[in-house]
Amino acid sequence: MSFFDWLPFGKKKKESIDPELARQMLTDRYNSFRMLIQANTRMHEYVAELEEALRGYTPYGMHYVRAQCTRISVSTYQMIKYLNELKPDGYLKLYDRFEEIQERIAEHIEPVQLTGEGDLVLNLNDVGREQIDLCGPKMALLGEAGAKLDLNIPPGFVVSTAAFNLFMNSGGLQKEIDRRIQSTDLNDRNEIFQLSSAVMGLILETELPEELSDAILDAYDTLCAELGREVNLAVRSSALGEDLEGAAFAGQYRSILNVGRASLTDAVKEVMASKYSLQAMAYRNNRGLRDEDMAMSVGCIEMIHASSSGVAYSRSPVNVRDRNVNIYSVWGLPKAVVDGSAETDEFIVSRGNPAQVLRTEIAEKNSRFVCDTAEGVCATVQLGEEAFQPSLSEDQALLVSETVIQLEDFFGIPQDIEWTFTDDGTFVLLQCRPLLLIENDNEEHAFGDPDLPAPLLSGGKTASPGVGIGPVFAIRKSADKLSFPDGGVMVLKQALPNRAALLDRCSAVITEQGGLAGHLANVAREFGVPALFGVKDALEKLESGQIVTVDADGHAVYSGSMDSLVTEKPRKRLMKGSPVQASLRKAARYIVRLNLTDSDSPDFRPSKCRTYHDIMRFCHEMAVREMFGFGISDEHIAAASRQLVCNVPRQFWILDLGNGVSDESEINQKCVFMEHVRSIPMRALWAGMQAVVWDGPPAIHGKGLMSVMFEATMNPNLNVASRSSYTQKNYFMISENYCCLQSRFGFHFCSVESLVGERTVENYASFQFKGGAANPERRILRARFIGEILEELDFRVRIREDNLNARLEGLDRQDMEYHLKVLGYLITHTRQLDMIMTSPKQVETYRQRFFNDFKRFEVKDEVSET
Numbered sequence: 044m045s046f047f048d049w050l051p052f053g054k055k056k057k058e059s060i061d062p063e064l065a066r067q068m069l070t071d072r073y074n075s076f077r078m079l080i081q082a083n084t085r086m087h088e089y090v091a092e093l094e095e096a097l098r099g100y101t102p103y104g105m106h107y108v109r110a111q112c113t114r115i116s117v118s119t120y121q122m123i124k125y126l127n128e129l130k131p132d133g134y135l136k137l138y139d140r141f142e143e144i145q146e147r148i149a150e151h152i153e154p155v156q157l158t159g160e161g162d163l164v165l166n167l168n169d170v171g172r173e174q175i176d177l178c179g180p181k182m183a184l185l186g187e188a189g190a191k192l193d194l195n196i197p198p199g200f201v202v203s204t205a206a207f208n209l210f211m212n213s214g215g216l217q218k219e220i221d222r223r224i225q226s227t228d229l230n231d232r233n234e235i236f237q238l239s240s241a242v243m244g245l246i247l248e249t250e251l252p253e254e255l256s257d258a259i260l261d262a263y264d265t266l267c268a269e270l271g272r273e274v275n276l277a278v279r280s281s282a283l284g285e286d287l288e289g290a291a292f293a294g295q296y297r298s299i300l301n302v303g304r305a306s307l308t309d310a311v312k313e314v315m316a317s318k319y320s321l322q323a324m325a326y327r328n329n330r331g332l333r334d335e336d337m338a339m340s341v342g343c344i345e346m347i348h349a350s351s352s353g354v355a356y357s358r359s360p361v362n363v364r365d366r367n368v369n370i371y372s373v374w375g376l377p378k379a380v381v382d383g384s385a386e387t388d389e390f391i392v393s394r395g396n397p398a399q400v401l402r403t404e405i406a407e408k409n410s411r412f413v414c415d416t417a418e419g420v421c422a423t424v425q426l427g428e429e430a431f432q433p434s435l436s437e438d439q440a441l442l443v444s445e446t447v448i449q450l451e452d453f454f455g456i457p458q459d460i461e462w463t464f465t466d467d468g469t470f471v472l473l474q475c476r477p478l479l480l481i482e483n484d485n486e487e488h489a490f491g492d493p494d495l496p497a498p499l500l501s502g503g504k505t506a507s508p509g510v511g512i513g514p515v516f517a518i519r520k521s522a523d524k525l526s527f528p529d530g531g532v533m534v535l536k537q538a539l540p541n542r543a544a545l546l547d548r549c550s551a552v553i554t555e556q557g558g559l560a561g562h563l564a565n566v567a568r569e570f571g572v573p574a575l576f577g578v579k580d581a582l583e584k585l586e587s588g589q590i591v592t593v594d595a596d597g598h599a600v601y602s603g604s605m606d607s608l609v610t611e612k613p614r615k616r617l618m619k620g621s622p623v624q625a626s627l628r629k630a631a632r633y634i635v636r637l638n639l640t641d642s643d644s645p646d647f648r649p650s651k652c653r654t655y656h657d658i659m660r661f662c663h664e665m666a667v668r669e670m671f672g673f674g675i676s677d678e679h680i681a682a683a684s685r686q687l688v689c690n691v692p693r694q695f696w697i698l699d700l701g702n703g704v705s706d707e708s709e710i711n712q713k714c715v716f717m718e719h720v721r722s723i724p725m726r727a728l729w730a731g732m733q734a735v736v737w738d739g740p741p742a743i744h745g746k747g748l749m750s751v752m753f754e755a756t757m758n759p760n761l762n763v764a765s766r767s768s769y770t771q772k773n774y775f776m777i778s779e780n781y782c783c784l785q786s787r788f789g790f791h792f793c794s795v796e797s798l799v800g801e802r803t804v805e806n807y808a809s810f811q812f813k814g815g816a817a818n819p820e821r822r823i824l825r826a827r828f829i830g831e832i833l834e835e836l837d838f839r840v841r842i843r844e845d846n847l848n849a850r851l852e853g854l855d856r857q858d859m860e861y862h863l864k865v866l867g868y869l870i871t872h873t874r875q876l877d878m879i880m881t882s883p884k885q886v887e888t889y890r891q892r893f894f895n896d897f898k899r900f901e902v903k904d905e906v907s908e909t
Contacts, residue, residue, distance in 0.1 A: 082118045369390075
């Protein structure tokens with residue numbers, strides 16, 4: 044010992060390090076690293092789901108958007124947390140960036156706060172399109188048609204969306220509803236059924252604020268005073284988003300007819316509650332409409348005592364090329380037309396000058412709906428010859444046709460109107476909205492085709508065009524809806540509007556009653572579900588579970604699957620252009636985009652993270668550096684590691700992070716035999732490294748494989764990647780399911796990181812390769828050569844100069860082991876290949892040899908110890 048070592052400033056003796064303590068330190072760090080990697084894997088999965096949702100092929104609501112953004116946010120936060128555990132408080136600035144990004148996302152996905160501002164009640168005569176936010180499209184368009192076109196509309200008033208918001212804010216009602224929605228799986232039929240029932244009950248049990256109740260009754264009294272008589276009202280929904288082009292909400296909300304003053308406030312509340320009916324919630328979810336955007340206003344208009352009523356389309360609803368007006372009518376109120384509960388008369392009117400009634404089909408109308416003497420409506424038996432008489436005269440049909448064309452010209456788009464004639468023959472417009480037009484390419488395609496078998500059923504009318512195949516499922520009562528199978532053919536007695544809640548699960552619809560003008564037909568056309576209505580005896584002749592083909596265009600139902608009828612159509616992007624998709628797209632700007640692409644750039648730092656993806660990329664990169672740079676002394680690493688006994692002394696070292704080595708190996712504290720290694724990915728990697736002896740490339744000295752590996756790994760002058768003794772050796776860091784190899788082979792540096800277990804979604808392998816002994820051009824060519832091989836094996840590859848990065852994920856254990864064997868093989872057999880990269884012939888020879896050798900890995904084999 045030197046004299047100076049005794050002095051206070053002299054050389055101090057190194058303290059011995061407890062190997063067990065060193066191993067525990069590394070294990071703790073590995074656990075933080077492992078948790079970060081798991082959070083990273085989950086985030087990749089969530090982002091992939093989000094990107095698929097953005098394509099818009101499957102329906103989802105704001106519940107999904109908020110839940111998915113929350114999952115991604117939680118995973119991002121966890122990555123930041125675990126990174127700061129790897130390097131205590133070393134990356135605290137990431138928390139600030141995380142909060143800023145989270146606030147940006149929240150701006151687009153948080154529910155809109157209801158303000159309750161605006162007039163609570165408005166006179167229908169004062170309403171037009173400029174009041175659409177207060178009155179909803181249904182009442183706004185009706186009011187405008189009356190004022191601007193001087194059409195006869197019922198007198199009445201509108202309970203505004205401001206009134207709805209005031210009510211929903213009272214007593215925290217909306218917050219409680221939002222909480223219940225957020226905690227419900229909207230893809231679970233039982234849960235959404237229970238949610239709908241509970242929420243509607245909650246609304247109906249809540250008292251209207253006194254000022255709102257007074258405003259509604261005052262409006263009623265004023266209306267009666269103006270008319271000089273007491274009137275009963277039709278209380279109808281007019282929600283925001285209802286009756287707009289492509290989203291009619293036909294029949295999804297309540298309408299309560301013939302309501303007197305005593306029942307008026309309860310009726311208004313019941314219509315408001317119908318915002319959360321099962322069919323309305325399903326419709327919003329399937330159309331990508333946000334719950335918070337659908338504030339409900341309520342139209343209260345005079346109940347018209349109708350002689351005949353119906354629906355008219357300014358063009359054919361099932362064929363965009365047919366410009367004739369289609370009119371559907373019945374005796375009495377239009378209820379039987381819109382709810383599909385009865386047969387209707389049909390009139391086809393041309394647009395010529397003069398217009399003509401081209402075709403008339405008169406149905407047997409066995410009953411009519413009329414106003415009850417007190418409140419409500421009732422169906423009366425149709426007596427005598429009137430049941431077979433047309434419900435419209437030719438002049439009345441021409442007047443309806445003229446009106447619907449006038450409305451189309453005024454609003455600029457095809458129209459769907461509801462109307463009535465009073466007992467004295469006065470025409471009254473009840474509703475007008477945009478008409479959804481269907482491009483039908485199969486109009487004449489198969490009816491009467493001699494190559495097809497005889498149909499089980501024939502006849503009926505095309506309510507929605509197309510062909511659907513699936514098992515028959517009859518719905519006779521509401522409870523049957525809970526058991527409806529995905530892809531089923533829904534068979535109904537009547538085309539009731541509330542059955543629309545199942546359309547997203549249907550392959551087709553068959554009804555015994557109902558027509559093209561019914562609400563169910565409207566929604567079926569919106570959703571692109573083939574529907575054949577008016578098929579006699581369908582419930583009796585079709586057996587439950589029987590596979591049938593419904594040819595709505597050919598008016599036929601066939602037994603079995605008639606594949607020849609099905610034409611391939613592009614998948615319908617249900618969410619395209621919807622408010623929910625727009626919210627998700629805006630939020631995704633701060634989630635999906637990747638700005639930090641170059642880890643060597645000076646901009647690769649927390650302050651430059653502008654999205655969650657940036658944070659994820661930064662955390663993963665820094666975690667690898669912190670984990671494998673360790674941030675602790677080489678002495679701790681040396682104390683914690685043990686040498687792998689193989690043919691080259693001191694070549695490979697193992698850091699066991701937990702269950703990577705069997706207990707038997709504890710007998711020898713310095714060495715590990717391959718037979719004791721339990722790590723699944725290490726054993727696969729080692730098998731690939733040892734499977735085929737390396738012959739050595741051209742222009743390399745003649746030493747054998749092991750001697751070359753020994754020289755390359757033991758000569759510190761060859762190490763250009765790091766000054767650490769850790770990277771001057773070859774280290775396996777392992778657990779039972781994890782492996783990270785950092786090594787020098789020949790004149791290049793490589794690393795492999797992999798997680799392999801039974802959870803396929805978490806499995807991955809990443810590979811980094813760089814360096815070489817040749818000039819830069821040849822090193823770059825070698826990186827490209829390896830990259831092309833890996834791309835053929837489904838790796839995602841990124842190459843910059845001679846630096847190659849590849850990643851593979853989401854395969855099962857056996858496939859992961861195969862790909863790790865390939866990586867092990869490439870580590871061994873691409874050494875010094877840069878020397879021959881300018882010789883295409885030699886390159887192709889090696890390529891063929893490599894792929895031939897890979898074939899041996901396709902057979903499940905035991906990993907060799909040698």
